[in-house]
Amino acid sequence: xxxxxxxxxxxxxxxxxxxxxxxxxxxxxxxxxxxxxxxxxxxxxxxxxxxxxxxxxxxxxxxxxxxxxxxxxxxxxxxxxxxxxxxxxxxxxxxxxxxxxxxxxxxxxxxxxxxxxxxxxxxxxxxxxxxxxxxxxxxxxxxxxxxxxxxxxxxxxxxxxxxxxxxxxxxxxxxxxxxxxxxxxxxxxxxxxxxxxxxxxxxxxxxxxxxxxxxxxxxxxxxxxxxxxxxx
Amino acid sequence: xxxxxxxxxxxxxxxxxxxxxxxxxxxxxxxxxxxxxxxxxxxxxxxxxxxxxxxxxxxxxxxxxxxxxxxxxxxxxxxxxxxxxxxxxxxxxxxxxxxxxxxxxxxxxxxxxxxxxxxxxxxxxxxxxxxxxxxxxxxxxxxxxxxxxxxxxxxxxxxxxxxxxxxxxxxxxxxxxxxxxxxxxxxxxxxxxxxxxxxxxxxxxxxxxxxxxxxxxxxxxxxxxxxxxxxx
DNA sequence: CGAAGCGTTGACGCGGATCAAAGGCAGTGG
DNA sequence: CCACTGCCTTTGATCCGCGTCAACGCTTCG
Numbered sequence: 308x309x310x311x312x313x314x315x316x317x318x319x320x321x322x323x324x325x326x327x328x329x330x331x332x333x334x335x336x337x338x339x340x341x342x343x344x345x346x347x348x349x350x351x352x353x354x355x356x357x358x359x360x361x362x363x364x365x366x367x368x369x370x371x372x373x374x375x376x377x378x379x380x381x382x383x384x385x386x387x388x389x390x391x392x393x394x395x396x397x398x399x400x401x402x403x404x405x406x407x408x409x410x411x412x413x414x415x416x417x418x419x420x421x422x423x424x425x426x427x428x429x430x431x432x433x434x435x436x437x438x439x440x441x442x443x444x445x446x447x448x449x450x451x452x453x454x455x456x457x458x459x460x461x462x463x464x465x466x467x468x469x470x471x472x473x474x475x476x477x478x479x480x481x482x483x484x485x486x487x488x489x490x491x492x493x494x495x496x497x498x499x500x501x502x503x504x505x506x507x508x509x510x511x512x513x514x515x516x517x518x519x520x521x522x523x524x525x526x527x528x529x530x531x532x533x534x535x536x537x538x539x
Numbered sequence: 540x541x542x543x544x545x546x547x548x549x550x551x552x553x554x555x556x557x558x559x560x561x562x563x564x565x566x567x568x569x570x571x572x573x574x575x576x577x578x579x580x581x582x583x584x585x586x587x588x589x590x591x592x593x594x595x596x597x598x599x600x601x602x603x604x605x606x607x608x609x610x611x612x613x614x615x616x617x618x619x620x621x622x623x624x625x626x627x628x629x630x631x632x633x634x635x636x637x638x639x640x641x642x643x644x645x646x647x648x649x650x651x652x653x654x655x656x657x658x659x660x661x662x663x664x665x666x667x668x669x670x671x672x673x674x675x676x677x678x679x680x681x682x683x684x685x686x687x688x689x690x691x692x693x694x695x696x697x698x699x700x701x702x703x704x705x706x707x708x709x710x711x712x713x714x715x716x717x718x719x720x721x722x723x724x725x726x727x728x729x730x731x732x733x734x735x736x737x738x739x740x741x742x743x744x745x746x747x748x749x750x751x752x753x754x755x756x757x758x759x760x761x762x763x764x765x766x767x768x769x770x771x
Numbered sequence: 772c773g774a775a776g777c778g779t780t781g782a783c784g785c786g787g788a789t790c791a792a793a794g795g796c797a798g799t800g801g
Numbered sequence: 802c803c804a805c806t807g808c809c810t811t812t813g814a815t816c817c818g819c820g821t822c823a824a825c826g827c828t829t830c831g
Contacts, residue, residue, distance in 0.1 A: 490809075490810095491809075491810065491811095492809085502809090502810075502811095503810095503811085503812085505810095506810060506811055506812080507811080507812080509810095509811090510811075510812080523809075523810060523811090
């Protein structure tokens with residue numbers, strides 16, 4: 308079976324360390340773990356280190372082990388749009404073409420496993436489970452990107468940030484305490500805003516008692532229902 | 540070979556009738572055309588007719604034969620974000636989950652071929668070429684959505700429209716005459732603008748001699764280089 | 772000829788960008 | 802342990818691009 312129902316694969320949340328609801332399908336093929344382990348190589352990146360750039364030869368696929376990776380595009384004048392944050396379990400770097408169509412960098416210190424593309428393809432050629440997981444991870448990325456487009460095109464700053472925080476919290480997971488591993492600039496470039504607007508909107512949400520800020524990185528969602536109601 | 544370089548698959552242009560540069564990989568498996576023909580069913584939709592809605596059972600995959608299909612998401616208050624326009628050759632409706640994650644409707648009168656999902660899966664199970672083409676069409680959708688996000692998040696109205704027109708023209712194809720098959724509202728909801736802003740921007744581009752408008756639907760790009768320069 | 776939709780144009784207001792400056796906060800060196 | 806330094810974040814003042822509201826024109830069709 309090649310395009311089956313993948314059970315509870317939801318497309319909403321951004322994968323984060325505490326995101327227990329929508330784990331991006333990693334490579335966990337029963338009975339083939341050994342194979343995968345053999346071709347995977349563990350690598351570490353410090354915050355803001357480049358992992359690959361748009362146009363580089365796409366010879367590796369990555370899975371996040373810890374920390375957060377951002378994938379993004381740059382315009383010539385320096386404007387940046389972050390397409391996705393990838394937390395633990397999330398797969399990125401999969402390409403059909405010869406080169407990467409998007410750049411990737413560490414949004415926080417992070418550990419990833421890299422898989423040589425040729426090796427991975429060879430493995431997938433006779434392993435339907437792995438192939439399905441790769442397919443699923445692309446479909447999940449697409450569904451998230453579609454949802455993200457709605458935010459970018461049709462939502463206000465408040466709605467964008469509310470949705471972002473909810474997805475960070477993994478929505479229904481008990482964890483209403485979030486540790487934001489990325490900078491304000493990263494959040495701004497993800498949501499299509501400026502850092503000033505992001506900061507003001509954080510403050511506004513706090514004044515309106517939807518959240519509590521403990522430093523810039525720690526956020527407690529004190530009114531999740533209210534946050535949900537904020538976003539149409 | 541399962542995740543090979545797919546030759547010249549570029550991620551930039553929107554598939555349109557005159558888009559000869561980046562045809563979305565259809566189903567054209569050599570030696571298996573008969574099989575595909577057998578399971579494909581031809582269907583017609585009048586402008587604005589619904590093809591499927593978010594949440595419907597995802598039991599069909601579609602390929603556009605003529606006309607343009609829009610895929611979009613709706614917020615509860617009626618705001619709409621069009622994620623993509625699908626022209627001839629473009630595949631849409633492919634899902635991993637049980638239901639469609641996005642809605643589809645006819646942006647113009649159009650003809651599509653629908654493939655029963657079970658049949659298509661069965662065929663793909665022993666046909667690597669078909670499987671690769673399905674994979675490619677999803678990757679292409681993802682790449683376009685990523686490019687679209689940059690427009691939505693980081694570009695001005697003028698840049699958005701310039702890029703849109705260029706992609707309609709198939710960029711480097713000789714055809715500088717475009718027939719827009721979708722309404723101003725569709726364009727606005729695709730670009731994250733209002734119809735008034737779209738209309739004003741069309742007029743502005745005409746005054747600045749980048750384009751000529753012959754009625755609302757016919758556009759001639761008189762200065763393609765200039766249009767390119769407009770978008771960073 | 773009249774009515775209904777779609778597209779264009781104008782006047783005005785607002786949300787978020789820009790410009791500017793003043794806090795935190797971590798890392799470094801004395 | 803504290804002062805210094807540089808970066809990140811917050812906050813304030815102002816500006817402007819695009820949204821909103823409104824009216825009018827064009828096209829299609831009965």
